Amino acid sequence: MTLPDPAVLLAQMAADLRAHLARRGIHEPHFVGIHTGGVWVARALLAQLGQAEAPLGTLNVSFYRDDFSQHGLHPQVRPSALPFEVEGRHLVLIDDVLMSGRTVRAALNALFDYGRPASVTLVCLLDLDARELPIRADVLGATLSLAADQRVKLHGPAPLALELQTLAASH
């Protein structure tokens, strides 16, 4: 399988996001990336939108995950930092890969502990078509259907590149 080029996807995503926000009448939303890949995608997207200098919130969702006993707390991930008020603001939440939807669920819970946003728009680079929760992106780069033993990994921060990985046979 050939994977799409993130740069190509991002150009289309920027256009789609502009259209989506215009349709909803949302002006000057705040951007929030989910550590680590989502932050890379968010920066690239802001550059595409010509807003490279806009403040970017970063979210570490480890403390909100439902599976932390399986994956640990990832202390190497930097703490959350939201350099703006969440209360009453329109937010654009950005992640690299949407798979089960559990990361986004955790991110929404984390955001609501900072305040009650007016709205949250979800932007993802890839959807792996493996949803376990009713969560889908408002703006999406591409959908991929992978075999059960395949994963996709984003390399970054610049340039962004996608890599297909095959999991070792489970024991």
Added chain:
Amino acid sequence: MTPTDAKRPLQLNDQGQLRHFLSLDGLPRELLTEILDTADSFLEVGARAVKKVPLLRGKTVCNVFFENSTRTRTTFELAAKRLSADVITLNVSTSSTSKGETLTDTLRNLEAMAADMFVVRHADSGAAHFIAEHVCPHVAVINGGDGRHAHPTQGMLDMLTIRRHKGGFENLSVAIVGDILHSRVARSNMLALKTLGCPDIRVIGPKTLLPIGVEQYGVRAYTDLAAGLKDVDVVIMLRLQRERMQGGLLPSEGEFYRLYGLSEQRLALAKPDAIVMHPGPINRGVEIESAVADGAQSVILNQVTYGIAIRMAVLSMAMSGQQAQRQLEQGDAQ
């Protein structure tokens, strides 16, 4: 229940993750760094309007204090609550043991309340270890101070304080001053500093309050405060533990203060940007001058804030390690 593998330290699971937190002895540097990094993230949570995360939702944490404490007990309680756990605090010193109940019986009763985690403080060295050995599997035990032996969360919050104010441990001189003999804080600090790579650890106190063979911790012992404080980056003052002293270890408090009390004048012997720490409660005019305790170089109150973050890190890591172990054992059984 499988017997504990003698080669595997009691406080780690099969994957090397924390499942109890009893002592810093034998814990690898990577694990101590992981605790500090996790605590850094929890500091951010403590600075928010909503200071709560759902990591321990539905879990019950039981603080069992066989010995008095204010700071440790309340910060453990606050840490568990900020992780969304349900918390019970028992001051056993004023409770069943005075009615003749044994330690094991108290524990069985707490287990019957389906507690997932015990935070234990006890006047006897080794009490937390004893409880971890005898508690039913999957209950995590955290040592909140046992006799003269260890106070590992205090040790780690001191390390977080040093790392946040000094950036690291590699080029530091750290002096621990006062009643080293009775201090579990001193023991935990010496172990942590050594493991984290601090090259110059000094303990300073009268000969009667320095443990025999303290050099085995890789520290230098001083009986002269002025010599010991020279050019240090960090000064950790200890409380004079009069309640643990038997016999004439000290001529008088006045004499101790004259020789080992930290005054502004003496602090001037350390580096100009040296920080002053104290685990609390402080005895003003016994081991530390008020002007120093309240001065610009004092980080004593920061230590309390960092203590909550460290305790959140240790509680969540131990719970996660216990759950991972349970999943592992269930996987093996299938």
